Every structure is written in C-alpha cells, then in structure tokens.
Amino acid sequence: MLKRLVFAVATVFVATTLNFFLFRVLPGDAIRNLARVPHASPQLQAELRKQFGLDKSPWEQYLLYLRQLLHGNLGISFADQKPVIDNVMQALVNTLPMVLVGTVLAIVIGIATGVIAAWWRGSWKGSVGTSTAIFFYAVPTQWLALVLLIAFAGVLPSHGMSDPYLLDDSWTAHTLDVGRHMLLPSLTLALTLYGEYALITRSAMLETLGEDYVLTARAKGLRPRVIVRRHALRNAMLPVTTLIALSLGYLVAGAILIETVFSWPGIGFAAYQAVIQRDYPMLQGTFLVLTVSVIFFNLLADLLYAWLDPRISE
Amino acid sequence: MSLLQVRDLNVWYSLGEGGENHAVRDLSFSLDPGQRLGLVGESGCGKTTALLALMALLPPTASVSGEVLFEGENLLNEDIARGHRWRDIALVFQGAMNAFNPVRRIEDQLIEPMLVHKSVAADAARNRARELLEMVGITASAGRRYPHELSGGMRQRAMLAMALACDPKILIADEPTTALDSMVQAQILQLVSKLSDELGLALLLVTHDLPVVSQVCSQAVVMYAGALAESGPVADLYHRPQHPYTRLLYAATPDLHDDRSVVSIPGVPPRLDHPITGCAFAPRCDVALAECTTSSPPTVQVEPGWTSACWRAGGAQ
Amino acid sequence: MSTPTSGGASWLARVLWRSTSGRMGVILLGIFVVLAVFSPILRPYGLDERVGGVYDPPSLAHPLGLDDGGIDMLSLLMEGGRMSLTVGFAAALVAMVIGGGIGIAAGYFGGWVDTVLMRITDYFLVIPSLPLAIVIAAVWGPSLSHLIVVIALLLWTSTARLIRAEVRSVRERVYVARARALGAGHGRIILRHVLPQIGPLLVANTVLSVASAIFDESALAFLGLGDPTAITWGKIIELAFLRTAVTAGAWWAVVPAGLCVAMVIVACFWIGQAVEDALNPRLAVAHLSPRTFAVRTITGRVSPSDKGAS
Numbered sequence A: 001m002l003k004r005l006v007f008a009v010a011t012v013f014v015a016t017t018l019n020f021f022l023f024r025v026l027p028g029d030a031i032r033n034l035a036r037v038p039h040a041s042p043q044l045q046a047e048l049r050k051q052f053g054l055d056k057s058p059w060e061q062y063l064l065y066l067r068q069l070l071h072g073n074l075g076i077s078f079a080d081q082k083p084v085i086d087n088v089m090q091a092l093v094n095t096l097p098m099v100l101v102g103t104v105l106a107i108v109i110g111i112a113t114g115v116i117a118a119w120w121r122g123s124w125k126g127s128v129g130t131s132t133a134i135f136f137y138a139v140p141t142q143w144l145a146l147v148l149l150i151a152f153a154g155v156l157p158s159h160g161m162s163d164p165y166l167l168d169d170s171w172t173a174h175t176l177d178v179g180r181h182m183l184l185p186s187l188t189l190a191l192t193l194y195g196e197y198a199l200i201t202r203s204a205m206l207e208t209l210g211e212d213y214v215l216t217a218r219a220k221g222l223r224p225r226v227i228v229r230r231h232a233l234r235n236a237m238l239p240v241t242t243l244i245a246l247s248l249g250y251l252v253a254g255a256i257l258i259e260t261v262f263s264w265p266g267i268g269f270a271a272y273q274a275v276i277q278r279d280y281p282m283l284q285g286t287f288l289v290l291t292v293s294v295i296f297f298n299l300l301a302d303l304l305y306a307w308l309d310p311r312i313s314e
Numbered sequence B: 001m002s003l004l005q006v007r008d009l010n011v012w013y014s015l016g017e018g019g020e021n022h023a024v025r026d027l028s029f030s031l032d033p034g035q036r037l038g039l040v041g042e043s044g045c046g047k048t049t050a051l052l053a054l055m056a057l058l059p060p061t062a063s064v065s066g067e068v069l070f071e072g073e074n075l076l077n078e079d080i081a082r083g084h085r086w087r088d089i090a091l092v093f094q095g096a097m098n099a100f101n102p103v104r105r106i107e108d109q110l111i112e113p114m115l116v117h118k119s120v121a122a123d124a125a126r127n128r129a130r131e132l133l134e135m136v137g138i139t140a141s142a143g144r145r146y147p148h149e150l151s152g153g154m155r156q157r158a159m160l161a162m163a164l165a166c167d168p169k170i171l172i173a174d175e176p177t178t179a180l181d182s183m184v185q186a187q188i189l190q191l192v193s194k195l196s197d198e199l200g201l202a203l204l205l206v207t208h209d210l211p212v213v214s215q216v217c218s219q220a221v222v223m224y225a226g227a228l229a230e231s232g233p234v235a236d237l238y239h240r241p242q243h244p245y246t247r248l249l250y251a252a253t254p255d256l257h258d259d260r261s262v263v264s265i266p267g268v269p270p271r272l273d274h275p276i277t278g279c280a281f282a283p284r285c286d287v288a289l290a291e292c293t294t295s296s297p298p299t300v301q302v303e304p305g306w307t308s309a310c311w312r313a314g315g316a317q
Numbered sequence C: 001m002s003t004p005t006s007g008g009a010s011w012l013a014r015v016l017w018r019s020t021s022g023r024m025g026v027i028l029l030g031i032f033v034v035l036a037v038f039s040p041i042l043r044p045y046g047l048d049e050r051v052g053g054v055y056d057p058p059s060l061a062h063p064l065g066l067d068d069g070g071i072d073m074l075s076l077l078m079e080g081g082r083m084s085l086t087v088g089f090a091a092a093l094v095a096m097v098i099g100g101g102i103g104i105a106a107g108y109f110g111g112w113v114d115t116v117l118m119r120i121t122d123y124f125l126v127i128p129s130l131p132l133a134i135v136i137a138a139v140w141g142p143s144l145s146h147l148i149v150v151i152a153l154l155l156w157t158s159t160a161r162l163i164r165a166e167v168r169s170v171r172e173r174v175y176v177a178r179a180r181a182l183g184a185g186h187g188r189i190i191l192r193h194v195l196p197q198i199g200p201l202l203v204a205n206t207v208l209s210v211a212s213a214i215f216d217e218s219a220l221a222f223l224g225l226g227d228p229t230a231i232t233w234g235k236i237i238e239l240a241f242l243r244t245a246v247t248a249g250a251w252w253a254v255v256p257a258g259l260c261v262a263m264v265i266v267a268c269f270w271i272g273q274a275v276e277d278a279l280n281p282r283l284a285v286a287h288l289s290p291r292t293f294a295v296r297t298i299t300g301r302v303s304p305s306d307k308g309a310s
Helices: A002-025 A030-034 A042-051 A058-070 A084-119 A124-138 A141-151 A171-209 A212-219 A224-249 A251-262 A267-276 A280-308 B047-054 B078-084 B106-117 B122-135 B140-144 B152-166 B182-199 B210-216 B234-239 B244-251 B290-294 C008-018 C020-037 C073-109 C111-126 C129-140 C144-171 C174-181 C186-222 C233-242 C255-279
Strands: B004-014 B020-031 B036-040 B062-070 B089-092 B170-174 B202-207 B219-224 B227-233 B300-303 B306-308
Touching: A002 A058, A002 A280, A002 C111, A084 A124, A084 A171, A084 A224, A084 A251, A084 A267, A084 A280, A124 A171, A124 C255, A141 A171, A141 A251, A141 C186, A141 C233, A141 C255, A171 A224, A171 A251, A212 A224, A212 B089, A224 A280, A251 A267, A251 A280, A251 C129, A251 C186, A267 A280, A267 C129, A280 C129, B004 B047, B020 B047, B020 B227, B036 B047, B036 B210, B047 B062, B047 B170, B047 B202, B089 B152, B106 B122, B106 B140, B106 B152, B122 B140, B122 B152, B152 B182, B170 B182, B182 B202, B182 B210, B202 B210, B210 B234, B219 B234, B219 B244, B227 B234, B227 B244, B234 B244, C008 C020, C008 C186, C008 C255, C020 C073, C020 C255, C073 C111, C073 C144, C073 C186, C073 C233, C073 C255, C111 C144, C129 C144, C129 C186, C144 C186, C174 C186, C186 C233, C186 C255, C233 C255
Parallel strands: B036 B202, B036 B219, B089 B170, B170 B202
Antiparallel strands: B004 B020, B004 B062, B219 B227, B227 B306, B300 B306
16 A cells, blocks of 8 residues: 555656656747747747746756745746646636536446446347447547537537626526536536446456356356346456546546537646647646646555455555 | 256357357266265366256357256256255355355355345354354354455365255265365365265265265266266276276276276367267277277166166176 | 467458458448548549538538538548548557567566566556647647657557567467577567567557547647648548537538547457457356357257167
8 A cells, every 4th residue: 555655656756757857858949839929039038038947957947846846836827827726726626527427427327338238248239338339439529529519509508617697696596507518518528438438347247247156156046137236246346446447547638628629617628728828837737737637546546446356455 | 766867968059150069968867865976077078068057057158958857847947947056956166266256255155045045134144154164164254254365175165165055955066176185185075975974965076086986976977078978886887897988087097006007098089069970989999899980879778777878888898 | 368379460361350340340441441542533522622602511512511611521521531541550550669669678578678668658658648649749849740659659558568468478488488499589589489479469459559549639630739731530620610610500510520530440449359359269158148048949959979779
C-alpha cells in the first residue's frame, strides 16, 4: 500500500517536471508561439520573458516553478488576467457533475449489456448487444455529440451550462436549468463510454463462466441465474472494476470533445480554449490538473483491486 | 436394484468446421448402493466426459444419446438432473485451486448447497459445515479461510466435506489424488474408504491410477478410446485379465513389491474424430487376431458381473 | 497467453478468412482502402468545384448533399477517406516500429534495458494522451507529418507492452536457446526466430492501432490541430461544427463522415479480434448458457462402431 502511494507521488513529480520541460523544450519559442501577442514588440517580449522568469537559467526557472507550484500559484491567465488556479478550480467544479452522471450511466448500461451479451453468447441477442456496443465505441465522440444536438435541436438546450436569461432565481429553478443543459453532454458521454465497458464485462464474464468453480456451482445443483449472480458476476467484477477505474483517468479526452461541442464551461473546454487562445499559463495549468487526475485514478484502481481480491495480501 | 445404471451412453463433441469427436462410445455399467466402482483409463479416454454426462454437466458443444438411470429416472436432461445434483449425486473434483471459488470463504461454499437444497437455517448449516470439516480431518476454523490459504491436501478434504453436505447417495470423485504427493494420497484414500463405509455411500472413483482403484474399489470399469474394454471385480481383473489392455495396463504400473520391470504400452490412442473399424486397441495390441482389425469385438460376459469387449475374452490372453 | 504459432502471412490469411468477423472486417476495410486509393479518379466532382448553394440537401445528383461552400459532400468524403486512411496507416506503422522496437528490446535483452524502457513506457501511459497530443500539436505547429508523429506517440505504449510480454516467452523457447548456443548473434536471432513468432500479434495490434489512429485524428482535427490543408473525415466534422451545419439542420454534412470513421474502426476491430482469437483460443466452452448439450434420438443416429454379437 505504501509502495503504491510512493509510486503515485513519484509519478506526480515526474509529471510536473515533464509539464515544465514540455513547454520549454518543444520546438518554437514558447512565448512567441503561444503567447497571446504574436507580433509583440521586442520590449513587450522582453517584459513577458521577465514576468515569467524566462530570462533566468533553466535550472532557476525550474526551482521557481516548483516553489510556485507548492504555493498553489499556477500563474495568471493571459485571456482574462485571473489566477489560473481559480479558473481551473471553477472549471473542475463544472465538469465533475456532468462527468459523474455520464460515467455512472455508462457503467450501469455497460455492465448490464455485457452480462446479457455473455449470457446470450452465440445467439442473435448476444450479437446485437455486442455489435451496438462496438458501434458506440467506434464513433467519434464529437460526432455523436453533434448528432445528438441535431436530433434534439429545439427540444434541449444546445450550449452552455445554464440559461443566462433565466427569470426565476430560486435554487430549484437554477438546478433544473443546469440539469436540462447537462442532459445531452452526459448522455453523449454515457453512450461513448458504455461500449468499452460492455465489451470488458462480456469478456470477463465469458472468462469467468469457463472457470472450474462455475462447473462446481452447476454440479451443486444451483440454478443458472443464481450461478451468474453469486459466482460469475462477483468474480468477473474484479477485472471489470479495475479496468473501469483505470479508464476514468482517461475520461478527460472525451470530456474535452464533449465540452467543446456543447460549450460546457468545464476543464476540457478550458483546455481547448487555452489552445485556441494560446493562453500558455492556462494550458500548463489545465494539463497539470488532467495529468494528476489520471495518476489519482490509477492509484484508486490499484487500491480497489487489492481491496477486492483476497488473494492479494499486503 | 442398481442405484445408477448407465446404458449405451454416447457423447459427441462438435469441433469447429463441422467435425466431431466421438468421446464416449456405447458405454454401459451400473453402480449398486454402497458399491465402490473405479472408472479407469489413460488421459483422454473419455472417463471425465462420461462422469460429466452422468450429471448432465456437459457443455453446449456436446450431444448425447443413451440413458443414465438414477432410481429409474433418466438424468440426461438438465431439469431432471438438476433436481438430483448434490442431493443424490455429489462430485469431488481435483482439488485444484479453481474448483473452489477463490473469492469466497470455504465455509460459505460448504453451506451454499445446504441452504438451497435442504432449507435449513444459516446457523444450523454452519454447524453442520464445521462438523463435516472435522469429519474429513480439518479443523473447523479452516472454514473461515479462503481456498488459496489451504494446502492441496486440505483443499481436497474440504472438497470432500462440501460433497457430503447434503447426504448424497453417490459420491463421484474425479482424480481425487492426482495432484497430491503419495503420503497425502494415502490419507485421502483411507478417508474416502472410511466415509463410504460409515455413511453407506456408493463411490465412483474416476482415475488413471490403477493402484488407487485396487486399494479402494471392489469393481472396476476399464475404458479405452471412449469405450468399455473390461469391467469386473478388481481382484479378477488383476489376476486373470480378460482384455489385453487391462493386462498391459497392470504391467505398465510400477509395483514396489514386484521385481519385474515396467513395460509401457507402445503407440498412442486412436483419434476420435474418425469412425473406428474393428477394435480400437488392435493397433497397439500384442495378441491381436485378424478379426480384431475388421470387426468390432463383442461384449462377452465372462462371468456374472464380469464383461470384456475382446475377441479373445474367455480364452487365453 | 501465447500458443506456438506457425506464423507467417499464409497463416494470417487463413485465420482471417476462416472467421466470419475476420472476413467481414477484411472486406469492409478493403472497400474503404480501394475507394481511398482510387478516389482521385472515382470521385464525381472536384474538391473546389462549386455545384450548388450553401448546404444544399441531398438530391439525385448529389446523394450526400453539399457543404457550406456548395461543394459535393460525396467527393469530399472520398478525399476524406484517402487522407484519414493515410494518416491512420502511417501513424499505426510508426507506432508499430517504435512500440515493436522498444518491446523487442525490453523483452529480449531484459535486465536494466528492460527496466529503463518499461519505466519510460509506464510514464507515457500515465500522461493523458489527448491533452499531451494537444499540447504537442499546439506548440509544434500543424502539418501532416507532425500529426502522424503525434498520433503515433499516443499509440506506441500498448504495442510495446504487448510485444515485450510475447518476446519474453519466445526468448525462453528451446530453439532460441539452441541458436544462442550455436553462437548466433542477437540480430540474427531476433530476425529469424523472434520476429516470425511475434509477427501475427504485431499485425493484429497494428490493425487495432489504425482504428485508434483514425479516431484520434478526428479528435485532433476537431480541436483545430489537424493539417489545415488536408481534408480528412475529422476535418469534415470540424468544419461542419464551425460553419454551423447544426443550426442549418444540414445533417448530411455531419453524419456520413462519422459513420465512415465508425465503419473503418469496426472493420479493424473485427480483424484484430479474429487474429487475437486465433492466437489465444479462449475456451469455446461456456459452462453456463441457456442452451445445454443436445440429446440425440436413438432412431436418428447409429453409433459408428458396429454392434457385434453379444
């Protein structure tokens, strides 16, 4: 347990270092390529350099960067002059509910589909389930978002997180409003994710159903549904849970695309805008947050698996 | 009146691309109450398939014909068989790691069939489980452990305890000692014999290990290439085998008390995806006759309770 | 996981043709490849040819309608296929070389080489791929070759791990030990013994990489990081988004491109699955199924062995 934590912390450290070097080492002067003022006068460039400590040696810069990081200082956004940390935190708060709803939905639909597909393996019912799962897994996320937009045009809100012209100021009205705006993005996320979960579940179930203890359970005279529930499912959930937890870290990719289509003001959208606007501090900040979240979820997955499988002793 | 009667059992496994393996061919034998019968043969001879067929546990790739009569009912039907599983016929697999569910405690797996079949309260079931564990020679506290925490021998005993949970009439043991070292083997065999005596259990012991059968069973059914070679009292099979395969099988078994050298049987068993003309053993037989390669041998009754599928049965081997 | 395989192209062909999904995958992918390769000849209209109004709906002359510049969507789609498949295959190939190379080196040499390479791989795996790609593409500048490299960087890690595991098992095989004992050099052993064994797995993985590559390309293009001069399916979707096809209700500017991506990915998936199944035959036995074994009636079946006189 301790070993895993140490590894996670080490990875975070490597990630932050990488974050730092990525922007200094890539071809093209970071400031010239990414700064919001592409045709700045030499004085302005010099001023910017000084402001971001780029006139010091790389080693000094690195230390400065680390020190600032520890103080929670991620710089100031070029676009709106606000502290990056504030923007990023706000964006994170916006992303979480949408992603949570979508993920929970995806997990429920995915596992159910996977179990059914495994149960009906060989018959058309299993093939249909598997094929639809593959299809939704294969379609580009942003395309699915656009298709849903077109399908529900006029019925559900097409962008943003809330209606700026909402008259009723009450908490319920506001929540309902956000809820309505959240429907399509969450649905898109759920559809995009569930396919992979269904396939994983199906695989794990088939693997489990072929194990000896399932034969033992059958020999004991247990009914098929009981065997699936009490023996196969419980054991199949082991790899399924880990794989799902692992995939959560990579949720960010889908989130970026979905948030962009729906202009949902979350961390993904913030990253996208940082790229478009060449907002270098924001880009660095969002990237760091996204990396740390992946590491965090990987650690979670590891711990979860160790907790669930009694064969792994600590 | 036989407890279990197998009549003309045939099992086919379909392979990919239309072919099929005829894994069990016209197998017939019977098991009386309290009787101890050994099903012997080399790996791949169909004995495991036969035992799976007995309890209708074959996979969807299989097809069967014939009858498996338990107290008059034909068990070759999922619904009928399920009613008898564990209650009347219980199975002990090789206590390999995976025969037990690795993420559940031993005790929970022991009480599971009791709760389902005998509708007892959980407490009563747990008590009984502890009794059973002690009966097979493990401490009752072992029940709180997970399968991987037990040694091979203990796992095998636990499997035995689990099989006895619903007081079955027949105990089928599939290679119960193969994965164990000889000391533990002997203990397990003693245990099985003792239980069979004390509880009046009929025993069907499936194994490739002849000495085991000689030790525990009174009757043996020798299988070759999915079909019956010889079936009869163990002592008679040893002293006056009526089938060359039985004779050679004994000759190939090392015996600590005997100075003779071990002779292995040359050749390999035939493929089961093509029809076999004549006797399946003929290519490897040292006393094959002309008829052996052209026509199937008859099932000869040497004496009541003793049959052999050989052209030479009843005469010199 | 590995079974001794005969390896080689003929084995691959047989495996693909034998399984239904493999066959379907090959045919589907084949259709797209042919259309892509011959698209300059086959496409009905030019890529700059204005043949109608903004977002004209589908008609007989233009079965997939027109885009916002009045250009025939079908022609754009075919060109999109050509570019997308090019990027996809190229990126997958680069990833195969990088991933395969690292995997072979780590698996074959073991020791500190293995440790170092696997640490690098692990860290690459942890960094979220899309943001990484975004950052690199943003800073490096958009161009087709840059894009191919960036996508390859997203793909190589899974290949490396897979190949490493396989090479490790191959290394222990008898004939490799024999070759080493006979004094064969590393390069020779890798070329003549290791490579043929891991070949099929590498191919299966590369095919699946193509699918991922096309998917990733569409994502990157959507975020404005693709090559601005190349028309790929991803770019078509991006342009539809930016030029308000949605509000115009011009579904034909959006739907076909995504469907094409999906179909290519599904085809690659089928092919990859067929090869993987052949290499790792999971027990076709599911002990549980609503169907159990079949019972044959005695009248319908005579057992192959003759019933002799009893």
